Amino acid sequence: GAVVSQHPSWVICKSGTSVKIECRSLDFQATTMFWYRQFPKQSLMLMATSNEGSKATYEQGVEKDKFLINHASLTLSTLTVTSAHPEDSSFYICSASGRRLSGNTIYFGEGSWLTVV
Amino acid sequence: GESVGLHLPTLSVQEGDNSIINCAYSNSASDYFIWYKQESGKGPQFIIDIRSNMDKRQGQRVTVLLNKTVKHLSLQIAATQPGDSAVYFCAENTAGATNKLIFGTGTLLAVQP
Numbered sequence: 001g002a003v004v005s006q007h008p009s010w011v012i013c014k015s016g017t018s019v020k021i022e023c024r025s026l027d028f029q030a031t032t033m034f035w036y037r038q039f040p041k042q043s044l045m046l047m048a049t050s051n052e053g054s055k056a057t058y059e060q061g062v063e064k065d066k067f068l069i070n071h072a073s074l075t076l077s078t079l080t081v082t083s084a085h086p087e088d089s090s091f092y093i094c095s096a097s098g099r100r101l102s103g104n105t106i107y108f109g110e111g112s113w114l115t116v117v
Numbered sequence: 118g119e120s121v122g123l124h125l126p127t128l129s130v131q132e133g134d135n136s137i138i139n140c141a142y143s144n145s146a147s148d149y150f151i152w153y154k155q156e157s158g159k160g161p162q163f164i165i166d167i168r169s170n171m172d173k174r175q176g177q178r179v180t181v182l183l184n185k186t187v188k189h190l191s192l193q194i195a196a197t198q199p200g201d202s203a204v205y206f207c208a209e210n211t212a213g214a215t216n217k218l219i220f221g222t223g224t225l226l227a228v229q230p
Contacts, residue, residue, distance in 0.1 A: 106151070
């Protein structure tokens with residue numbers, strides 16, 4: 001079964017509104033989570049690294065004030081797309097890593113489709 | 118700004134044939150590599166990984182080859198099946214950047230029955 005859960009799986013929002021996407025590690029503590037964005041027929045582009053209890057580290061070119069990341073607990077990170085616009089429509093994917101019985105491994109969520117109209 | 122549509126490289130193979138998917142990675146300091154399979158509308162699924170102290174690793178029906186000299190990675194799938202049809206990505210991790218993965222451009226594998 002899934003070890004990393006994302007919610008919602010898809011969301012439609014109006015331009016100018018904000019949308020929050022959650023990423024949860026289900027049976028392990030994730031000290032680090034990563035957020036990716038993927039446009040159709042393109043690769044996954046790393047947006048930011050989310051560290052529990054500290055500020056996220058954003059990749060070059062990603063606006064930290066537009067894509068707010070909060071990693072308040074060892075099992076939950078949230079990505080909020082603020083003042084969303086149609087060009088923010090994309091597939092957002094998180095991954096989580098932490099120590100499990102099988103060792104340090106990286107797990108991906110099933111992704112969240114965002115459509116801004 | 119306006120996004121430009123890109124077309125993923127496509128590899129078309131017949132069912133039962135072997136597939137070889139290639140990837141050029143960017144950072145000579147990368148020491149850990151993973152191949153992922155991504156089906157439409159889903160998150161990446163782990164296939165196989167390899168560390169830089171190895172040049173070959175085998176799994177069930179899959180083999181990963183690593184050539185550090187030319188920064189090249191390949192994924193071999195034996196006896197390709199229709200269920201293997203998906204987009205395949207290689208991802209690299211750099212020593213010190215714990216679990217931070219940088220993905221390659223991807224290859225669409227189309228298996229013809």
